Amino acid sequence: MENGFPSTRNDSFPAGLRVLVVDDDPTWLKILEKMLKKCSYEVTTCGLARDALNLLRERKDGYDIVISDVNMPDMDGFKLLEHVGLEMDLPVIMMSVDGETSRVMKGVQHGACDYLLKPIRMKELRNIWQHVFRKKIHEIRDIEGHESFEGIQISRNGSDLSDDGHMFCGEDMTSIKKRKDFDNKYDEKDLGDHSSSKKHRVVWSVDLHQKFVKAVNQIGFDKVGPKKILDLMNVPWLTRENVASHLQKYRLYLSRLQKESDLKASFGGIKHPDMHLKDPAGSFGLQSSINTNQNDVANGRFQFSAHKLFGQDVNVKIQEGDLKGIFSEHMPDTKKTLNADNPDPQETSSHMSFDHSFATLGSEVNYEAFDCHIWNEAPKIELKREHKPLLQLEDGFSQLPPCAPEHHVKTDKLHPVPSVTSGLSLTARDVSGPIKNEPLYAEYQGNRVSHVSPKKCAIESFPIQSKGHMVVNHQSYEPVSTAISSMKPQGFNLSCLTDFDYCQRNLKASDSTLAPFNETACLLQGDFHNKYFGLPNIEFTDCNDPSFIAEIPVHWYDTLTSDYECPLDPTEYSIFDQGLFIA
Amino acid sequence: MDGVAQLQKQLVDFTDSLFQEGFLDEQFNQLQQLQDESNPDFVVEVVSLFFEDSERLLNELAKALEQKTIDFRKVDAHVHQFKGSSSSIGAQRVQKVCIAFRNYCEEQNIEGVKPWHRCLKCLQQVKLEYSLVKNKLETLFKIEKQLIAAGGSIPT
Numbered sequence: 001m002e003n004g005f006p007s008t009r010n011d012s013f014p015a016g017l018r019v020l021v022v023d024d025d026p027t028w029l030k031i032l033e034k035m036l037k038k039c040s041y042e043v044t045t046c047g048l049a050r051d052a053l054n055l056l057r058e059r060k061d062g063y064d065i066v067i068s069d070v071n072m073p074d075m076d077g078f079k080l081l082e083h084v085g086l087e088m089d090l091p092v093i094m095m096s097v098d099g100e101t102s103r104v105m106k107g108v109q110h111g112a113c114d115y116l117l118k119p120i121r122m123k124e125l126r127n128i129w130q131h132v133f134r135k136k137i138h139e140i141r142d143i144e145g146h147e148s149f150e151g152i153q154i155s156r157n158g159s160d161l162s163d164d165g166h167m168f169c170g171e172d173m174t175s176i177k178k179r180k181d182f183d184n185k186y187d188e189k190d191l192g193d194h195s196s197s198k199k200h201r202v203v204w205s206v207d208l209h210q211k212f213v214k215a216v217n218q219i220g221f222d223k224v225g226p227k228k229i230l231d232l233m234n235v236p237w238l239t240r241e242n243v244a245s246h247l248q249k250y251r252l253y254l255s256r257l258q259k260e261s262d263l264k265a266s267f268g269g270i271k272h273p274d275m276h277l278k279d280p281a282g283s284f285g286l287q288s289s290i291n292t293n294q295n296d297v298a299n300g301r302f303q304f305s306a307h308k309l310f311g312q313d314v315n316v317k318i319q320e321g322d323l324k325g326i327f328s329e330h331m332p333d334t335k336k337t338l339n340a341d342n343p344d345p346q347e348t349s350s351h352m353s354f355d356h357s358f359a360t361l362g363s364e365v366n367y368e369a370f371d372c373h374i375w376n377e378a379p380k381i382e383l384k385r386e387h388k389p390l391l392q393l394e395d396g397f398s399q400l401p402p403c404a405p406e407h408h409v410k411t412d413k414l415h416p417v418p419s420v421t422s423g424l425s426l427t428a429r430d431v432s433g434p435i436k437n438e439p440l441y442a443e444y445q446g447n448r449v450s451h452v453s454p455k456k457c458a459i460e461s462f463p464i465q466s467k468g469h470m471v472v473n474h475q476s477y478e479p480v481s482t483a484i485s486s487m488k489p490q491g492f493n494l495s496c497l498t499d500f501d502y503c504q505r506n507l508k509a510s511d512s513t514l515a516p517f518n519e520t521a522c523l524l525q526g527d528f529h530n531k532y533f534g535l536p537n538i539e540f541t542d543c544n545d546p547s548f549i550a551e552i553p554v555h556w557y558d559t560l561t562s563d564y565e566c567p568l569d570p571t572e573y574s575i576f577d578q579g580l581f582i583a
Numbered sequence: 584m585d586g587v588a589q590l591q592k593q594l595v596d597f598t599d600s601l602f603q604e605g606f607l608d609e610q611f612n613q614l615q616q617l618q619d620e621s622n623p624d625f626v627v628e629v630v631s632l633f634f635e636d637s638e639r640l641l642n643e644l645a646k647a648l649e650q651k652t653i654d655f656r657k658v659d660a661h662v663h664q665f666k667g668s669s670s671s672i673g674a675q676r677v678q679k680v681c682i683a684f685r686n687y688c689e690e691q692n693i694e695g696v697k698p699w700h701r702c703l704k705c706l707q708q709v710k711l712e713y714s715l716v717k718n719k720l721e722t723l724f725k726i727e728k729q730l731i732a733a734g735g736s737i738p739t
Contacts, residue, residue, distance in 0.1 A: 025664070027633045027671040034617045034625060071663060097667035119610040119670045122617075 014129030015040035022052040022068040022080065023095070028118065032067070032125070039126050049075035056088050060203030063090060064132045067116075070096040070103065078110045082256065085111045086249045087204045091131040095120060143241055202242040211235065212246060587735035594726045595738060601723070606716050610673030630720055633672050637713060640665045641706075648706060653699050659685060665709070674716045680708045 019041045023029045029045045036043040044063070046052040049072050056063060066084055070077035081092045094107040097118040107115040113131040116124055204212070215232035216224050226244035233243070601607045618625040644661045647654060666681035684705035688698060727737055 025668050025671065026636055027629055027668055030629055030632055031614065031617070031671055034622065038617065069667075071660070071667075097670050098663065118667055119613070119673065121613065 012040075014132075017041045017065065017129050017132065018044070018063045019128070020044045020046065020052060020055065020063045020066045022046045022049055022066065022072070022077075024048065024069065024072045024074075028069070032120070035120070035122050035125050038122065048072070049077070049080045052080065053083055056084065056090075057206055060088070060205055063088075065091050065093065065128060067093045067095060067128070070094050070098070070107065078106060081107070081110045081112055082253060086246075086253050087206075087209060089202075089204075089245075089249075091135050093128060093131065202238065202246075204246060208235065208238075209246075212243070212250070216247070216250070587730065587733045590726060590730040590733055591735055591738055594723070594730055597723060597726060601719055605675050605679075606719050608673040608675040610670065612673070614672060627724055630672055630724075633668060633674075634717060636668055637665065640668065641710060641713065644706060644709075648699060648702050653702070655688065655698065655702075658688065658702060662688075662709075669713075674713075677709065677712045677716055680705070680712050684709060 017039075019036050021029060021032050021036065021043060023032065023045075024047055026047065029047060033043050033045050044055065046055060049068070052066070052068070056066070068077050068080055072080075077094055077096075081094065084090050084092050091113045092111065093114045093116060094112040095116045095118055096103060099117045104115045113135070114128070202208075211233045212229060215229045218232055219225075219228050224247065226240045226247055229247065230238060230240050230243045602611075614626050614629055622628075640661055644658065644665070647658045647661060662681050662684050666678055666685075669677040669681065684702070687705055688702050690701075730737060
């Protein structure tokens with residue numbers, strides 16, 4: 001069978017859809033098999049998650065969709081979900097007899113494209129093909145968006161990007177065109193072209209993944225970027241985008257691992273791509289609910305779990321010009337509870353790998369430059385309004401609100417702002433591209449709300465390089481300002497935000513280090529706009545000086561609750577609204 | 584033909600009663616609809632699988648409750664599994680007692696009844712419901728067999 005759909009499928013899609021069913025319950029396995037066969041799907045059953053993974057790895061591209069139970073003896077369904085997303089990027093549907101909202105949410109956060117409740121009806125199974133279809137379409141669109149984003153980036157980027165940029169230019173055009181073609185074809189349900197289309201799904205085999213990991217380690221997680229990885233890997237047919245999206249997932253995955261080991265708290269994971277930075281006014285996509293737990297790899301692209309980034313240097317490329325300074329996201333409201341579950345420095349690493357410079361944080365992550373590309377792929381970061389990253393992107397770039405916002409930062413002791421300075425918000429969303437979410441801060445520029453954080457922001461040690469760094473201070477509150485100012489956002493990705501957000505979420509506020517998480521993440525060059533999230537204790541002073549970032553009061557994170565929704569106080573919100581968001 | 588008609592009636596009545604008394608629910612109908620020429624014994628096969636798996640689960644559950652120190656999480660996991668299993672064939676009453684089992688065991692403040700006592704009681708209930716539905720289904724299948732043997736066909 002060729003790559004992609006077998007030819008027979010073209011005519012009768014979705015018939016012949018290749019489904020892999022994983023369930024430890026033999027009765028259900030049999031029933032599901034029968035049901036799926038009745039839908040004319042090609043079914044493979046598996047009683048164990050490990051077997052399923054092996055099957056998937058052996059036959060790359062041998063399946064179109066995976067349906068898995070949540071509770072399995074050998075491996076948690078969510079873990080499987082993650083692996084599948086990371087390695088194979090297939091849509092995954094979860095099933096369970098347990099329909100509790102929290103479980104369902106966890107599934108979605110981890111990237112499941114659907115969550116079915118048992119007993120499952122035939123009609124529910126009939127429609128699963130839409131997930132396969134949708135994913136393809138999104139991938140195409142993301143690539144397109146990504147490319148256009150890159151285009152913009154190229155134009156403004158600094159030395160670092162120039163290489164990449166140029167390289168991309170040419171590629172972009174053609175690929176975009178080809179993608180469009182593909183898209184059209186796809187629309188006609190002519191899936192036969194799938195395998196020959198420009199964008200064919202790369203199946204990340206174990207070998208390939210090993211190469212990837214090796215390259216990443218060689219480069220150094222903090223300096224990693226798709227181009228570098230690609231070069232090191234030396235796989236001719238692999239494209240930068242492939243690597244970029246894979247890197248994204250990998251980061252999420254790592255952060256999750258980290259989180260698991262460090263954190264106990266359940267903070268919301270990073271919202272995966274679905275987070276949209278909705279309109280500036282308020283939808284800071286960063287939802288605290290971002291589920292850091294798992295990156296929604298399945299969905300793509302963005303699951304940045306800050307988590308993952310943590311400890312690793314995430315390269316945040318801040319779109320230059322746009323990011324004026326680091327936004328320290330002010331947690332406007334302590335009670336917003338940044339769900340930064342920032343348990344301790346290490347934790348943050350998982351989520352917020354932003355913090356590089358924070359030496360204090362063990363797991364600091366240096367986001368030197370978020371690879372914008374990566375972000376681009378997943379422009380949608382849903383930032384909930386609550387915490388809007390302090391990103392102030394100057395020019396209407398879609399500034400991603402620092403991811404932090406949504407988290408509840410738990411700070412038991414209001415510690416100086418934890419090193420989490422999530423410069424996250426800087427993820428410059430693909431400006432031109434599919435910024436699906438309105439940049440949260442789109443208009444931060446005008447907004448200068450500087451908050452003085454009583455506690456120092458740990459941001460300071462941001463090693464902000466010319467690229468924007470998302471500084472996430474988890475633990476150490478160091479004045480971020482310095483770091484921030486040096487941040488030159490090259491191209492902030494939304495993904496940064498998400499990541500940041502993710503991180504934030506994961507930050508347990510135990511140290512309240514996270515506080516700055518939301519805020520400071522975005523340090524944009526020089527110009528520091530603080531987004532005032534309405535932190536009650538924060539005084540915002542108009543200050544362009546990143547130094548105030550350091551002030552991110554720790555107390556912002558007052559009670560970390562694992563519940564990440566940090567709804568912004570309407571009053572606080574209004575502060576933002578003023579020109580905060582770019583519509 | 585009288586015999587066939589009679590058996591058919593018997594089958595229909597009996598099946599109806601099972602639904603009415605809550606032993607079976609809609610899911611069982613789904614199973615019956617899945618049965619076709621390529622799988623003429625589908626329902627019987629599935630139900631047999633269910634029985635096998637259930638015996639195993641119930642044993643595990645009993646074992647878990649016999650431990651010196653009961654691992655309630657494990658107990659809960661087993662019950663959850665059984666709940667899922669029973670939902671597969673539409674064994675509604677079994678499902679219900681599983682839910683009750685979990686709730687009851689989780690309740691903190693029941694005076695005078697220790698947690699594991701409660702669990703044991705719940706286990707009894709679950710076992711009871713399970714054997715009831717097992718008997719019912721076995722009877723159902725018997726009637727079906729007789730019907731087919733007599734030359735009739737199962738009314739859909």
